[in-house]
Amino acid sequence: MFNVSPRTAVHLILRISCVAIAMLLGACSGQSGSDSSITNGSVPVNESVETQTDETQTDESPVDGEDVFDAESGGESADVETIPETVAVTFDITVPAYLSNELIVVVYSGEQSVAADYVSGQLWSATMNLPNIGRNAHVIFFDRFGDLALAGSRQRWIPKTSMASQEAVIGRVEFTLLDYDNDGTDNITELQLGTDPLIADSGVTPVGVSWQENDVLRALRGVTASYEIAVPAERPWTERIVEVPRDSEGDGGASRSVVVDIDISGNGEYRHISSGGNLSSDVKSEGSATRAVIDDAVIWDGQFSRVTFPEDNTTATFTSETLRYSERDYGQSGNFTNTNTSPCCLPGETEVEYSVIGSTPDVDGFCNVSYGSITSKRTDISTQVPTTTTSYTRANALRSSKWRVKTTRNGVVFADYELNNYDDIKAQFYCEFADL
Numbered sequence: 001m002f003n004v005s006p007r008t009a010v011h012l013i014l015r016i017s018c019v020a021i022a023m024l025l026g027a028c029s030g031q032s033g034s035d036s037s038i039t040n041g042s043v044p045v046n047e048s049v050e051t052q053t054d055e056t057q058t059d060e061s062p063v064d065g066e067d068v069f070d071a072e073s074g075g076e077s078a079d080v081e082t083i084p085e086t087v088a089v090t091f092d093i094t095v096p097a098y099l100s101n102e103l104i105v106v107v108y109s110g111e112q113s114v115a116a117d118y119v120s121g122q123l124w125s126a127t128m129n130l131p132n133i134g135r136n137a138h139v140i141f142f143d144r145f146g147d148l149a150l151a152g153s154r155q156r157w158i159p160k161t162s163m164a165s166q167e168a169v170i171g172r173v174e175f176t177l178l179d180y181d182n183d184g185t186d187n188i189t190e191l192q193l194g195t196d197p198l199i200a201d202s203g204v205t206p207v208g209v210s211w212q213e214n215d216v217l218r219a220l221r222g223v224t225a226s227y228e229i230a231v232p233a234e235r236p237w238t239e240r241i242v243e244v245p246r247d248s249e250g251d252g253g254a255s256r257s258v259v260v261d262i263d264i265s266g267n268g269e270y271r272h273i274s275s276g277g278n279l280s281s282d283v284k285s286e287g288s289a290t291r292a293v294i295d296d297a298v299i300w301d302g303q304f305s306r307v308t309f310p311e312d313n314t315t316a317t318f319t320s321e322t323l324r325y326s327e328r329d330y331g332q333s334g335n336f337t338n339t340n341t342s343p344c345c346l347p348g349e350t351e352v353e354y355s356v357i358g359s360t361p362d363v364d365g366f367c368n369v370s371y372g373s374i375t376s377k378r379t380d381i382s383t384q385v386p387t388t389t390t391s392y393t394r395a396n397a398l399r400s401s402k403w404r405v406k407t408t409r410n411g412v413v414f415a416d417y418e419l420n421n422y423d424d425i426k427a428q429f430y431c432e433f434a435d436l
Contacts, residue, residue, distance in 0.1 A: 083132065086129050086132055087130055087158075087161055088128075088165040088166075089129075090125065090165065091125065091126045091127070091128070091167075091170055092167065092168070092169045093105060093123070093124040093126070093139055094171050095151065096122070096150065096151050096188060097122055098141075098188050100143050100191075102143055102145050103143055104145060105118075105126070105142070106142065107126045107128055107137060107138075107139050108137065108139070108140065109135055109138075110135060110136075113410070114126050130158060132161065134157070134158065134160040135157075135158055136158070137155070137156050137158055137168070138152065138153050138155050138156060139152070140152045140153075140409075140410075143191065149178050149187070149412050149414060150187050151176060152175065152178060153174045153176075154174050154176070156168055156170060178414055180197050180414070181196075181198055182417040185197075220336075220354055220427060221366065221428045223318045223336055224322070224429070224430050225366070227289050227291070227302065228298070228430055229365065231266075231291070231433075231434055232434065233434040235266060236262060237261075237268075238260060238261055238262075239258060239259065239260035240258075240259060241258040241259075242257050243255060243256040243257070255275050257272065258270075258271070266293040269289070269291070270288065272288075273286040282308070283307070284307050285304065286304065287303060287304025288303065288304075289303075289304075289318075293435050296324070298321070298435050299321045300319065300320045301318075302317070302318055303317040313340070313341045314339065314340050314341075315339050316337060316338045316339070319334045320332055320334035321333050321334060322431060322436065325357075328359045329358075329359050330357070330359065330361075330431040330436070331355075331356065331358075332358075332429045333354060334354060336351070336352045337352075348378055348379060349378070350376060350378050351376070352377075354372065354373065354374040355373055356370075356373070357371055358428070358429060361432040365430055366429065366432075368428055369428060370394075372394065373391065373393045373394075375389065376389070387409060390405070391404075392405055392427075402418040403418065403419045404417070404418050405417055405418075
């Protein structure tokens with residue numbers, strides 16, 4: 001047998017491998033007598049580089065194009081894309097046309113804000129260092145050094161990136177002109193006409209609030225009703241419902257399960273689960289709520305969720321307390337929190353707190369809200385910072401008392417006004433309880 005040192009053995013193996021490859025490719029770099037260039041447009045090999053021998057070592061730096069072996073990982077190194085923790089976002093902003101020596105433009109993103117620099121004409125520019133996680137940003141255009149908001153842009157999504165910087169262009173068309181007193185004339189126009197944008201013009205009915213279509217007021221009407229409307233006057237009430245589709249082919253079918261246990265005093269629990277689907281999505285909703293009768297008040301406390309695979313995910317919690325003050329007057333107070341984490345939409349959380357008085361249930365068991373307070377707060381769940389808050393308040397049912405509406409965004413007042421005609425309000429809550 002031959003005595004061969006380990007180092008020599010390694011080089012022999014490399015030599016043999018090189019010869020084998022040369023037989024297939026017709027050349028081996030560093031071998032005498034081989035062709036000094038590779039055809040098909042490849043780069044010629046430098047013939048002046050001497051072949052490394054057992055007794056010599058060359059510089060540890062690899063030759064360009066040469067594979068590099070990573071001793072720690074046990075394999076070839078690869079370029080790994082580095083994602084920066086923060087990204088510098090430059091906002092190029094075109095605001096609505098308006099001349100003043102007291103203009104300010106501010107960019108908001110979560111809890112961060114930065115004032116933009118004036119460039120020329122209607123152009124402003126700002127740079128903000130943001131966490132590189134993907135988040136929203138918007139712009140507000142002010143007069144009076146920030147005391148009067150003139151216009152606000154819609155939310156702009158700043159995506160996560162592998163770059164250290166990126167640019168966002170906010171054009172004029174992305175701005176909405178604001179009407180602080182909600183009299184139908186925007187703030188810029190009022191300033192140009194010489195009228196006060198903080199005081200509604202006499203005799204003009206405010207516009208812009210649709211009580212019938214407002215999500216907040218729909219929640220006020222529907223959450224408690226979805227459970228209480230099924231509770232019978234005769235109790236105890238025990239229910240076990242399980243429905244399974246007879247044919248689940250094609251559209252996936254649907255199933256429903258309901259479990260109810262309400263005792264003779266009106267206390268108990270209501271639970272439900274339903275699911276269904278089609279070829280493109282599956283839907284599952286489930287919820288549970290407890291009912292309690294305490295000191296002539298009916299209290300509901302519950303939660304529910306709705307998941308539409310693969311995109312929509314909504315959860316909600318709620319509480320309500322309903323009382324009957326007189327033969328015709330009812331009151332309800334509570335809160336409702338709705339959280340949307342759907343990747344397809346702007347994720348956020350809406351929280352509603354209310355305390356209202358109504359009278360005389362209609363044929364469906366609902367009382368019209370006469371007066372009280374309703375506050376809605378929208379929060380960016382990625383930063384847990386409230387972005388928009390709207391309050392509706394009315395002191396009493398006298399005709400001289402009007403509903404007041406106030407909306408703020410990131411602490412800036414967007415609207416603050418009274419409704420001239422309170423009869424236009426269609427807010428309702430369910431009040432025809434079997435125990436009241």
